[in-house]
Structures are given as structure tokens and as C-alpha cells.
Amino acid sequence: xxxxSLVLPELVLAGTALAVLLLDxxxxxxxxRLTAYLGLAGTAAALAAAAWLWVALEGxxxxxxxxxxxxxxxxxxxxxxxxxVFKLLFLAIGLLVVLLSIDFVERRGLPVGEFYSLLLFAVxxxxxxxxxxxxxxxxxxxxxxxxxxxxxxxxLRRDLRSGEAALKYFLTGALASAVILFGMxxxxxxxxxxxxxxxxxxxTVRAGTAAWFGPVALAGxxxxxxxxxxxxxxVPFHFWAPDAxxxxxxxxxxxxxxxxxxxxxxxxxxxxxxxxxxAGGWSTAMPGAGALPTLxxxxxxxxxxxxxxxxxxQRNIKRMLAYSSIAHAGYALVxxxxxxxxxxxxxxxxxxxxxxxxMNTGAFAVVIWLNNRGTGDDVAxxxxxxxxxxxxxxxxxxxxxxxxxxxxxAGFFGKFYLFLAAIGGGMTWLAVVMVxxxxxxxxxxxxxxxxMYLRAEAAxxxxxxxxxxxxxAGAAEPGGPDSPGEPVPGxxxxxxxxxxxxxxxxxLGFLFEPLARLAGLAGIGM
Amino acid sequence: MGNYFDVxxxxxxxxxxxxxxxxxxxxxxxxxxxxxxxxIFECGERPFGDxxxxxRIRYYIFALVFVIFDVEAIFLYPWAVVFRDIGLAGLIEMLxxxxxxxxxxxxxxxxxxxxxx
Numbered sequence: 001x002x003x004x005s006l007v008l009p010e011l012v013l014a015g016t017a018l019a020v021l022l023l024d025x026x027x028x029x030x031x032x033r034l035t036a037y038l039g040l041a042g043t044a045a046a047l048a049a050a051a052w053l054w055v056a057l058e059g060x061x062x063x064x065x066x067x068x069x070x071x072x073x074x075x076x077x078x079x080x081x082x083x084x085v086f087k088l089l090f091l092a093i094g095l096l097v098v099l100l101s102i103d104f105v106e107r108r109g110l111p112v113g114e115f116y117s118l119l120l121f122a123v124x125x126x127x128x129x130x131x132x133x134x135x136x137x138x139x140x141x142x143x144x145x146x147x148x149x150x151x152x153x154x155x156l157r158r159d160l161r162s163g164e165a166a167l168k169y170f171l172t173g174a175l176a177s178a179v180i181l182f183g184m185x186x187x188x189x190x191x192x193x194x195x196x197x198x199x200x201x202x203x204t205v206r207a208g209t210a211a212w213f214g215p216v217a218l219a220g221x222x223x224x225x226x227x228x229x230x231x232x233x234x235v236p237f238h239f240w241a242p243d244a245x246x247x248x249x250x251x252x253x254x255x256x257x258x259x260x261x262x263x264x265x266x267x268x269x270x271x272x273x274x275x276x277x278x279a280g281g282w283s284t285a286m287p288g289a290g291a292l293p294t295l296x297x298x299x300x301x302x303x304x305x306x307x308x309x310x311x312x313x314q315r316n317i318k319r320m321l322a323y324s325s326i327a328h329a330g331y332a333l334v335x336x337x338x339x340x341x342x343x344x345x346x347x348x349x350x351x352x353x354x355x356x357x358x359m360n361t362g363a364f365a366v367v368i369w370l371n372n373r374g375t376g377d378d379v380a381x382x383x384x385x386x387x388x389x390x391x392x393x394x395x396x397x398x399x400x401x402x403x404x405x406x407x408x409x410a411g412f413f414g415k416f417y418l419f420l421a422a423i424g425g426g427m428t429w430l431a432v433v434m435v436x437x438x439x440x441x442x443x444x445x446x447x448x449x450x451x452m453y454l455r456a457e458a459a460x461x462x463x464x465x466x467x468x469x470x471x472x473a474g475a476a477e478p479g480g481p482d483s484p485g486e487p488v489p490g491x492x493x494x495x496x497x498x499x500x501x502x503x504x505x506x507x508l509g510f511l512f513e514p515l516a517r518l519a520g521l522a523g524i525g526m
Numbered sequence: 527m528g529n530y531f532d533v534x535x536x537x538x539x540x541x542x543x544x545x546x547x548x549x550x551x552x553x554x555x556x557x558x559x560x561x562x563x564x565x566i567f568e569c570g571e572r573p574f575g576d577x578x579x580x581x582r583i584r585y586y587i588f589a590l591v592f593v594i595f596d597v598e599a600i601f602l603y604p605w606a607v608v609f610r611d612i613g614l615a616g617l618i619e620m621l622x623x624x625x626x627x628x629x630x631x632x633x634x635x636x637x638x639x640x641x642x643x
Binding site for chain 1: 626629632633636637
């Protein structure tokens with residue numbers, strides 16, 4: 001198989017992104033929707049190409065065959081099960097976000113060509129990140145994603161908060177990139193290589209001969225943790241996330257909360273999987289490396305606790321979901337904390353990221369769906385939704401149940417797998433912290449559900465009883481075309497994306513066993 | 527550490543030279559300060575006016591487009607040097623690279639960035 005077909009999904013995606021940009025320039029303003037459809041078709045084609053690669057390469061599965069198939073491309077990329085799983089995930093996310101965006105972009109007057117080409121370039125960068133086998137390539141992929149993301153956050157040009165989101169995201173993102181680069185330079189200095197595989201072998205050699213190797217390489221690794229901590233919004237590097245998520249256009253927020261976050265986790269797994277992994281790797285070679293699992297554990301506990309506790313007091317649903325997304329990064333970090341003791345930790349993260357992408361995209365799809373009909377983004381605006389938009393309300397409940405971790409949804413199995421890994425890895429206390437946090441998270445998810453169903457009648461009564469003009473705190477007046485009591489009509493594209501996401505929440509749950517095995521293979525194949 | 531001794535020597539010489547020079551000058555020079563002499567020397571200008579003023583962004587967009595093609599030229603030189611060795615594949619790769627930049631140029635053109643208004 002030639003190298004062009006090995007990177008076919010990336011080539012298709014890059015070509016589409018450029019074509020989208022060009023097509024938009026030559027279309028009359030009222031036919032801009034074609035641009036969006038081109039982007040949709042290109043993403044679907046890239047997804048099909050990735051699926052074809054999957055079928056072609058994964059004919060017989062097993063660690064040995066996968067290692068043989070893990071074809072290096074130009075010494076920079078690696079096409080193994082791990083990379084393919086993540087590429088399929090990212091392309092699926094891209095497809096859903098394009099579907100979610102079409103109506104929103106039109107309604108809010110976002111620049112069409114720029115929006116879709118930036119989005120596709122960001123997805124391209126994520127795919128490169130997951131497939132990198134070299135620190136330099138990781139950085140290139142990261143920057144491709146990040147620079148496109150900064151611009152995406154600020155595309156609502158007349159909205160001050162969108163500008164604020166872009167600026168905050170850019171400044172903290174640039175800082176994180178600098179920290180990551182510094183970490184990479186230290187690792188390169190210590191090992192003399194940027195190639196992830198060569199770096200492992202040379203590190204074991206140098207560890208025996210040079211006393212400075214341990215501290216320098218460890219400092220580099222810790223800096224990488226800090227930099228990617230920013231990117232996945234782990235506490236204490238999370239402060240940019242709520243503002244960026246709230247101000248960015250909602251489909252872009254959806255993308256941020258699942259896309260770049262999952263890609264950054266992919267890089268963390270690529271770099272730290274072998275470091276912490278059962279093979280020993282650097283852990284045996286470095287004096288201080290024994291502290292890395294503890295560091296991840298502390299990061300995980302602080303991240304999920306702060307994320308969940310802060311989410312409790314949020315009034316804006318996008319902010320609330322931002323803190324919820326911080327908390328979920330904390331859950332995923334548990335897998336890294338126990339990876340040294342239990343190889344299932346890595347697999348659990350991969351499965352959790354799949355589940356999280358489905359359920360969080362679903363939750364945001366409802367927010368976009370309502371936003372397109374003129375409903376505000378405050379939790380108070382969701383009063384009576386159970387009656388006005390029953391399908392959307394049910395979909396949101398399903399996604400929230402999954403985010404809390406109630407069976408038979410994907411979120412339950414994701415957490416279950418992480419629990420297993422945590423207990424198997426001898427960190428039962430971490431599993432207990434996760435359970436307590438899941439219980440806390442019920443509080444804020446439930447407040448939305450209560451608004452949707454239980455407060456419906458109260459709000460309508462208040463509307464009827466109180467004379468017009470006397471606004472009470474209990475009665476929500478979203479204003480615009482969507483007044484309470486009037487049924488909310490759906491938009492088919494967003495509805496389709498929402499349906500797909502909700503379907504995925506169940507399908508991923510029912511397919512837990514094969515997917516977990518697959519995630520395990522991907523973890524070993526690294 | 528032996529190799530670094532020379533570096534430290536240079537560093538020490540540089541530091542000593544500065545203070546020695548200033549101290550020697552202070553001994554021999556007459557002290558007659560005035561406003562002109564005490565103004566900032568080669569360390570920027572005294573700010574005047576309000577910093578929140580309107581300025582033309584167009585110039586910076588021109589500069590950005592220029593930088594892209596500047597970098598393209600930097601890439602073209604080494605490519606031209608090894609062109610015989612890398613053959614057709616190298617030609618195609620460079621054409622793809624230039625093609626991507628041309629898309630950027632078309633974008634800037636259609637967005638009327640190149641018009642000075």
C-alpha cells in the first residue's frame with residue numbers, strides 16, 4: 001500500500017478544507033449553503049476513507065499483526081490501531097459539528113468559508129496529533145488545531161464575548177504551547193532524539209551512564225503534563241475554559257469540548273503510555289518517575305472535584321457544560337494515574353473519550369437546537385422545555401444520564417471501565433473519589449432536568465397570574481420568537497446530528513465489550 | 527566544566543568592562559546635567575498622546591501576506607539547490623506547497639485585501 005493511501009483521510013480532508021475556502025469566494029451570498037454541504041461531503045468522504053483503511057489494515061487483529069501493520073509514514077506518522085481509532089473518532093466529531101453548524105452559521109451570520117475550512121483544518125491537526133510518532137510532528141498537529149481553534153472562537157465578530165473567548169483561548173493556548181515546546185526541548189536534550197520510539201531506547205541507555213538524565217527528562221515530562229493540562233483544561237490550568245466555552249459560537253464550543261481535548265489526551269497516551277506502561281519504559285530508568293502516577297492522580301482528583309463543585313453554581317448552560325467538561329477530563333485522567341499498575345487504564349481512557357464525545361456532543365446539540373429557535377443559554381430558559389420541545393428534552397435527559405453515568409448508556413460503561421482500572425491498579429480511593437464526584441454532578445444536571453419538566457406548570461401559572469411588565473424571578477422570559485408555551489419547531493440538520501449522538505450513546509454502551517477489547521488492543525499497539 | 531571556563535571569563539570581562547568604564551568616566555568628566563542630557567538615550571521615545579487611537583490595519587494585512595511569500599522564497603532556495611536529486615516527487619511536492627499558498631493569495635485577492643483604499 002503506497003503512503004498516499006495510508007494518509008488518504010488526511011489528504012481528502014485537507015483538499016476539502018482548501019476547496020471550501022475557494023468555493024466560498026466564488027459563490028453568490030445566497031448560495032453559501034453549498035459550501036457547508038461541500039464541507040459535509042468532504043468530511044464524510046474522509047470518514048469513509050478512514051473506515052476503508054480500517055477494514056484494509058485490521059483484517060486480522062492481534063497485538064503482533066498490529067505492530068507489523070503500524071506503518072511509519074515518512075518517519076513522522078504512525079498508522080496503528082490507536083491512530084485509526086482516534087481518526088475515526090475525530091472525523092465523526094467533525095461530521096457531527098458540521099451538521100450542527102449549518103443552521104447556526106446561517107442564522108448568526110458567521111463567515112461561511114472561513115468557518116468550515118478552519119473547522120476542517122482543526123480536525124486535520126487532531127488527526128496528525130493522534131498519529132504522530134515524533135515530538136515535532138505532535139507539535140505541528142497541535143498548532144494546526146490550536147491556531148484554527150483560536151480563530152473559530154472569535155468568529156462571532158460583533159459579539160464582544162466571542163472576542164474575549166478568542167483572546168483568552170489564544171493567550172493561554174500560546175502559553176501552553178510554549179510550555180510544551182520547552183518540555184519537548186528538555187526531553188530532546190536529555191535523550192538526543194525527538195522520535196518517540198528512539199527516545200525510549202536511548203533513554204534506557206543514557207539513564208545508566210549520565211546522572212543528569214533523570215532530572216532533565218523528568219522536568220521535560222512534567223512540563224508536557226502542564227502544557228497538555230492546559231489543553232485538556234485540567235485544574236489548575238482550566239481558568240480559560242469557561243470563558244472561552246461561553247463566548248465561542250455554540251457549535252465551536254461543542255467542538256472544543258470534545259475535539260482538541262480528545263486529541264490532547266491522545267498525545268498524553270502516546271507519550272506517557274510507554275513511560276508509565278507495564279513495559280517499564282522510563283519509569284525504571286528515572287529516579288523520580290515513580291511520582292508521575294501520583295501526580296496524575298492528584299491532577300485527576302483536583303480536576304473532577306473543582307469542575308463538579310463549580311458547575312453546581314452556574315446559571316449559563318454553556319458555562320455549566322464547560323465545568324462539566326473539566327470534570328470529565330478529570331475522570332479520564334484517572335486512567336493515566338493507574339496506567340503504570342494496570343494496562344487497562346489506557347484502554348479505559350480511549351473508551352471514555354469515545355463515550356464522552358457522543359454524550360457531550362448530544363448535550364450541546366440540544367443547546368444549539370434551542371439556540372437556533374431563539375431560546376437563551378441560561379438554565380432558566382429551559383423551564384417548560386419538556387412540554388415545548390419534548391424530543392429535545394428527552395434527548396438532553398439521555399445525554400445527561402450518560403454524563404452522570406447511569407446504565408445502560410455509554411457514560412456508565414466508560415466510568416465502569418475506569419473504576420475497574422483504578423481498583424485493579426491499586427488506587428481504590430481514586431475510584432471512591434470518582435463515585436462521590438458523579439454523585440455531586442447529579443446536582444447540576446438535575447437542575448436543568450427539573451427546569452424542563454417539574455417547573456413547567458409553575459412558570460406558565462406565573463405568566464398567567466402576573467400582569468405583563470411585572471417580571472418575577474421565577475418566570476423566565478427568553479423573549480424572541482420562542483415564548484414559553486409555544487411548541488419549539490425543530491431544525492432537521494441539528495436534529496439529525498442530535499439523533500446520531502443519542503444513538504451513539506446507546507450503541508457505544510451496548511458495544512462495550514468489543515470496543516473495550518479494541519481499546520485494549522490500541523493501548524497495547526502503541 | 528573546563529570548556530566553560532572561557533565562557534565565564536568572557537562574561538566576567540564584559541561585566542567588569544561596563545562598570546570600570548562608567549566608574550572611570552565618572553572620575554574625569556565634569557558634572558553639568560541638563561534636560562537634554564538626562565533624557566532617555568536609545569531606549570525608546572517618551573510616549574505622547576493617547577495610546578487608544580485609530581490606526582490603519584490594512585498595512586499589517588499587507589505585511590502578513592508579504593511574510594507568507596517571503597517564507598515561500600526561503601523554502602524555494604534550498605529546494606532549488608537539491609532539485610536534481612529529489613526529481614519529480616520534489617517538483618510535485620513544491621507545486622502542492624505553492625498551490626496552497628496561491629489559494630491564500632486568491633483568498634486575499636477576493637477579500638479585497640490587496641486594494642489600497
